[in-house]
Amino acid sequence: MNIHEYQAKELLGRYGVTVLQGHVAWTPDEAVEAAKRLPGPVYVVKSQIHAGGRGAGRFKEDPNGKGGVRVVKSVEDVRAAAEAMIGKTLVTKQTGDAGKVVSRVYVEDGCDIKRELYLGLLVDRATSRLTIMASTEGGMEIEEVAEHHPEKILKAAIDPASGISGFHARKLAFGLGLTGKQVASFTKFVTSLYGAFQELDCAIVEINPLVVTGAGEIVALDAKVSFDDNALFRHKDLEALRDDTEMDPKELDAVKNDLNYVALDGEIGCMVNGAGLAMATMDIIKLYGSSPANFLDVGGTANAARVTEAFRIITSDANVKAILVNIFGGIAKCDMIANGIVEASKNLSLSVPLVVRLEGTNVELGKKILAESGLAIIPAENLADAAQKVVAAVNESRASGTTKGA
Numbered sequence: 001m002n003i004h005e006y007q008a009k010e011l012l013g014r015y016g017v018t019v020l021q022g023h024v025a026w027t028p029d030e031a032v033e034a035a036k037r038l039p040g041p042v043y044v045v046k047s048q049i050h051a052g053g054r055g056a057g058r059f060k061e062d063p064n065g066k067g068g069v070r071v072v073k074s075v076e077d078v079r080a081a082a083e084a085m086i087g088k089t090l091v092t093k094q095t096g097d098a099g100k101v102v103s104r105v106y107v108e109d110g111c112d113i114k115r116e117l118y119l120g121l122l123v124d125r126a127t128s129r130l131t132i133m134a135s136t137e138g139g140m141e142i143e144e145v146a147e148h149h150p151e152k153i154l155k156a157a158i159d160p161a162s163g164i165s166g167f168h169a170r171k172l173a174f175g176l177g178l179t180g181k182q183v184a185s186f187t188k189f190v191t192s193l194y195g196a197f198q199e200l201d202c203a204i205v206e207i208n209p210l211v212v213t214g215a216g217e218i219v220a221l222d223a224k225v226s227f228d229d230n231a232l233f234r235h236k237d238l239e240a241l242r243d244d245t246e247m248d249p250k251e252l253d254a255v256k257n258d259l260n261y262v263a264l265d266g267e268i269g270c271m272v273n274g275a276g277l278a279m280a281t282m283d284i285i286k287l288y289g290s291s292p293a294n295f296l297d298v299g300g301t302a303n304a305a306r307v308t309e310a311f312r313i314i315t316s317d318a319n320v321k322a323i324l325v326n327i328f329g330g331i332a333k334c335d336m337i338a339n340g341i342v343e344a345s346k347n348l349s350l351s352v353p354l355v356v357r358l359e360g361t362n363v364e365l366g367k368k369i370l371a372e373s374g375l376a377i378i379p380a381e382n383l384a385d386a387a388q389k390v391v392a393a394v395n396e397s398r399a400s401g402t403t404k405g406a
């Protein structure tokens, strides 16, 4: 789960991470009020969306105007900046062409920036440790630095038994070229950040840029925090920070129905039980020349209701040209799944070809239910057969569509 910059800063601040003063604002009036509570005379108005690259991004409504992060020098300019952002669509390198609507801005104290650095914390699967990454190339995307200047990325893997120590922080600080008072400030910063990461069960924390101020202070100028969804049950209070408007509506729907769903850009809707089987199904669709419109794992305990929900989500995607159901009946028996499929097909009056491959407990009964349903379900014998049939169905409907159009 991702959260907004202003929420991340508020949280990290509680753990002792140095952030600047700032207030969130939902209207230009609120932005003015927010600015009046700050020391000034320099203010920064920052669009709040779940995507980076805001500074260099542009608003759809004003493509030749300024970006999604603006440094201004008066309260009236704060109002103008907020008016230019709120309710407008910001397009950045990370949003895709559609962009994201800015519903609120963060009005922050202007910072006297001396240097911009990068600091990231993540779980490194290779070492099974929380790893701190730092770089002198602040403001740049870390992926780009990794590609072109891997030598500029400093790393420190933290042993979970002993935790973070002064030597980790000093090693990074000296690598970043920090001196004197900056080293102490950095040590406090990175130690607090590590504490927050652990306590909050984060997946990624990225401070880009981390800045050295004119006064030698180390401050988080930007903050991206992402939580480990599997640990969210331990942090009920964090649920309140979820911003549904930032999620793909189909994915949101899936979360609410306990389905593991990821929207993709292909044309074959997939309904599968078990993540491994779902991955294999996506692979084989690719092998036979098409591509999946989604990843969807209905879970080992799929029942008729969840099958119906899954169908509803898949068919709400206009890109879906055919559906492939690939279910292995274990705990969920094939006859029950078959009944779910029949019910859902009738309720939703499916308009695209449906290929079903069932295997496992009560498979014969399941196949019989499908065959006798009177619905135009295409049965498949095995995974390869299913994939070939669904790809053929897509190609056929495309061919007939072209004929109709001509």
Ligand code: ADP
Pocket (backbone or CB within 6 Å): 020, 044, 046, 051, 052, 053, 054, 055, 056, 069, 071, 108, 109, 110, 111, 112, 113, 116, 139, 208, 209, 221, 222, 223
């Ligand atoms: P994004 O990464 O989405 O572009 P950032 O928060 O990193 O957004 O801001 C982009 C740039 O704007 C920063 O690299 C920094 O130069 C400037 N900036 C952001 N916040 C402030 C601030 N409070 N004071 C001065 N400059 C800022």
Ligand code: MG
Pocket (backbone or CB within 6 Å): 052, 053, 139, 208, 209, 222
């Ligand atoms: Mg940034």
